Amino acid sequence: MGEDTLAAWLLSPSLVPQLTERHAAVAELRSRLDLREDVAILGEDLKVGIHPDALAQWAEAPINSPTAGFVGSLSSSPSQL
Numbered sequence: 001m002g003e004d005t006l007a008a009w010l011l012s013p014s015l016v017p018q019l020t021e022r023h024a025a026v027a028e029l030r031s032r033l034d035l036r037e038d039v040a041i042l043g044e045d046l047k048v049g050i051h052p053d054a055l056a057q058w059a060e061a062p063i064n065s066p067t068a069g070f071v072g073s074l075s076s077s078p079s080q081l
Contacts, residue, residue, distance in 0.1 A: 005056070 014022075029036060 004052075
């Protein structure tokens with residue numbers, strides 16, 4: 001998912017507000033090495049059950065969206081794998 005998103009960003013121009021948001025996110029995460037390492041380690045274990053499209057939709061939803069904070073639809077139940 002991350003590689004596809006990065007490729008899309010590099011292949012097409014972005015609007016200035018989107019670039020500003022991305023730069024702010026990078027600045028916020030820059031000093032949080034422990035968090036980045038934890039996410040990388042835990043992400044490998046969780047990658048199998050994540051639906052990238054649902055995760056992207058959740059991540060891009062406004063904070064006041066009814067789906068904000070809802071992660072149940074992002075992973076597969078064992079019967080769906």
